[in-house]
Amino acid sequence: MKTLIQKSVLGLTLLAAVAGLSGCFPLLVGGAVTTVMVASDRRTPGTVVEDNGIQLKANNRIDDSLGDRGHIDVTAYNRQVLLTGEVPSEQDKQLVEKIVANVENVRSVLNELAVMGNSTLGQRSSDALVTSRVKANLVDAKDLYANAFKVTTERGTVYLMGRVTKREADRATEVVTATSGVQKLVRILEIISEDELVRMMQQPSDAKAQ
Known part of the structure; x- marks a missing residue:
């Protein structure tokens, strides 16, 4: 026993x-x-499923249209889509945006694709390292919920997504910009009130799923 x-x-x-x-x-x-x-991912379970579906469908449709022409990353959070990476022409950039905008459940698209040659493996490895550092520093910041943020890095620019309060957004900005390797920070944050955060965290999990 x-x-x-x-x-x-x-x-x-x-x-x-x-x-x-x-x-x-x-x-x-x-x-x-x-x-x-x-107090982690502040999306509803249904929205998380939708975001995963958006990324999968968008990537498949982009591959069908462009093949290996370009290096494109699709990040969806709360039905908002961030496009990062490189494409060979302005026409391709607009084509990708149109493809993603037509995916089911997409609310908006932020097109940060650069018209240039594909980044090298070394550059992508460096970006992955920066993302890891940012996530680690967000975890170390005891006054932040690291899982409330989604971090993407492209050519030294860090994109920060999430549903957070103004205090959390400002504190995360301090943490990210102080991280080694970060050249620029782009905040794609949905600002909620402190009261809304409290209500969100008190809400039963089964209610969040509805």
């Missing part, structure tokens, strides 16, 4: 550790499993 209890405690401890990364974990209370939300 002691071993079983120890295993149960260990299991909950591991789940809590995972929650620090994902922002959500199942908790066993009185024999029932409950979901505990930890």
Whole structure:
């Protein structure tokens, strides 16, 4: 019996550790499993599914139209789409935007594609490193919920997406701009009030799913 209890405690401890990364974990209370939300992703579960679908459909349609002509990254957050990367012509840039705008559930498109040759593998690796540093610094900032932000880096420019308060936006700006390797910050943030954040975090998870 002691071993079983120890295993149960260990299991909950591991789940809590995972929650620090994902922002959500199942908790066993009185024999029932409950979901505990930890101020992480502030989209509804339905919107998260829509965003994933938008990215998949957009990438497939872009590949069908352009093939390997260009290097294009599609990032969707709360049905807003960010386009980054490189395309060989202005016509291709506008074509990609049109393709993405016609994807189901897309609310708006921010076209940050550059008309130039594709970035090198070294440049992309450098961008990936910058993104990792930014995410780590957001985690280290104890007054921020790192999972409330989505980070994308392209040629040293960091794009920050999320639904946050003005205080969180300003604090995140300080953190990101102080990060090594960041050349420029572009904020694509939806600003919510502190009261709205409180209501959001008090809202039961099953209500968020509706």
